[in-house]
Amino acid sequence: MFEILQSSSGLFLQAMLLTLRLTAMSLLIGCVIGLLFAFFRLSSLRVLQVLANVYIAVIRGTPLIVQIAILYFGISSLIVLSPFWAGVWALGIHSGAYIAEIFRGSIQSIDRGQMEAARSLGMNTPLAMRRIVLPQAFRRALPSLGNQFIIGLKDSSLVAYVGMSDLWGTALSEAASNFRQLDTYMAVGLYYLVLVLAISYLVHRMERKLDVRGGSVS
Numbered sequence: 001m002f003e004i005l006q007s008s009s010g011l012f013l014q015a016m017l018l019t020l021r022l023t024a025m026s027l028l029i030g031c032v033i034g035l036l037f038a039f040f041r042l043s044s045l046r047v048l049q050v051l052a053n054v055y056i057a058v059i060r061g062t063p064l065i066v067q068i069a070i071l072y073f074g075i076s077s078l079i080v081l082s083p084f085w086a087g088v089w090a091l092g093i094h095s096g097a098y099i100a101e102i103f104r105g106s107i108q109s110i111d112r113g114q115m116e117a118a119r120s121l122g123m124n125t126p127l128a129m130r131r132i133v134l135p136q137a138f139r140r141a142l143p144s145l146g147n148q149f150i151i152g153l154k155d156s157s158l159v160a161y162v163g164m165s166d167l168w169g170t171a172l173s174e175a176a177s178n179f180r181q182l183d184t185y186m187a188v189g190l191y192y193l194v195l196v197l198a199i200s201y202l203v204h205r206m207e208r209k210l211d212v213r214g215g216s217v218s
Contacts, residue, residue: 001183005190008174015170016191022087022166023153029092030152031145034099041104052100059097065158067094072162087159087166095152102144106137139210146203150196157192167191 005012040052059067071093072086081089110133118128160169171188175181 001186001190004174004178004180004183004187008170008187011170011174012167012188012191015165015167016195018084018164019153019156019166020195022084022091022159022164023149023156026088026091026156027095027145027149027152029088030095030099030148033092033096034101035103037096037100038103038107041100042107056097056100059094064090064094064155065161068158068162083159083162083164086162087156087164091152091156091159094155095148098148098151099145102141102148103137106141106144107133109140110136142203142207142210146199146207149203150199153195153199154192 037052037055040048041056043049068087068090071090072081072083075081075086114132114136115125115128118132119125123131156166157168160166160172163169165173167188171184175184178184
């Protein structure tokens, strides 16, 4: 394993950067989608609630690899979509369903009296939500978002099956050429472990800085 770590370090480092870029961009898209559908779930409009419920149920009820295949091979018949962007959008849409529930729970955990106090000070609902509720909700959601980032990082290995040279795709290619599958897979597992530990450390630092209580990243 150590011989492979040394001989293929350049390839694996490039693949690690690609995996991180893929995960970060998909999580950003997932946060935007998640926040939007969290508001839909909390909306008083029945049609928006139904739309959010259907999206969350479909995405959480189907495997990610199926969603990647549908997006990549289905969309490619309409527009040209590279494996990278197919992976980013598939992971973003997939994580968005889970992040929507994270944001919804965090927003609902904020005392209703704070919204009422903000309204009594003359703020309209969007302004009170942006300045009073969302900053507190984000702090409470941070540990769960950290976990979702780690899950997204590990889930990103599935994009290798649409031709991406991420960490897992590179490991499959290297194992096919050197015929040392076990050593190669153990080496790539070590790269994933280092990334997960680094992300966990950064999220813990951010939690301490924001004085987040009541959650932790595992």
